[in-house]
Amino acid sequence: MSNVADWHVIKVLRDGGGSRPTVMRIQRDGEDQVLKDYAGCDSVFAALLGKLLTRREARALLKLDSAAGVPRLLGQPGSRALYMEWVGGISIKEALTQEIDWPKFLAELENTLRVIHAQGVAHCDLRGLSNILVGPDQTPYIIDFVSCFFSGSRWNFIQRWVFRRFCEADRQALLKLRQRVAPESMNTADAALIVHSGIFNRAMRRVGQGIRKLSLWLLTRQSRTQSGR
Ligand SMILES: Nc1ncnc2c1ncn2[C@@H]1O[C@H](COP(=O)(O)OP(=O)(O)OP(=O)(O)O)[C@@H](O)[C@H]1O
Ligand SMILES: [Mg+2]
Structure with a gap:
């Protein structure tokens, strides 16, 4: 402590x-x-x-x-x-049982994400939805930047390319949320983007899960006990 x-x-x-x-x-x-x-x-x-x-x-x-x-x-x-x-608010899961103006919420959330990306930060962990809160007055909050990825310097082309892919994955996570809570507000381009969510995003997700499992296995007693060692 x-x-x-x-x-x-x-x-x-x-x-x-x-x-x-x-x-x-x-x-x-x-x-x-x-x-x-x-x-x-x-x-x-x-x-x-x-x-x-x-x-x-x-x-x-x-x-x-x-x-x-x-x-x-x-x-x-x-x-x-x-x-x-402390931003207050409730999780998306809790909010699903309440009266929320989802189109307005999603528009604000997308705007917040645009600002975050413009500042050179990709969140990289929006899919699970536990890192998005519905704040007081139904304002959106994005929390938990522990898995984030930074854009890198101007000439670091590789990092900047990876950064743009992570930004895409963030945007797709919000599209998935839109599909869930306000499917009527999706246009054809949104729907197509979800269908072709991209080999890169799936691959990066697997890499992320693999790294997490490996570090858990290497660094915590808990996982070694669970795996019988
Ligand atoms: N700034 C904040 N304001 C309000 N609630 C917060 C804030 N930060 C975290 N929380 C609450 O604490 C929970 C856990 O925080 P956080 O996501 O940062 O940690 P975590 O280790 O990733 O946990 P989880 O795996 O549950 O997401 C969040 O789901 C949210 O309910
Ligand atoms: Mg979290």
């Missing part, structure tokens, strides 16, 4: 363990914030990847400091933890 005692927990949003950080809603500096802390996950993972992942998420949040629909970074109590703005 972090070393600073100027806050108290309101609610644990997600228990840490394995490769997962502890995510808590806390009260700090007189306001609700979120503390995301890798100290709670497996010690080997925390030592090796906790710092790296925290640095990446902090870098993305800093880059996106002026983007509406992304929580503000509010500090780093150590190298493996960060404070960010």
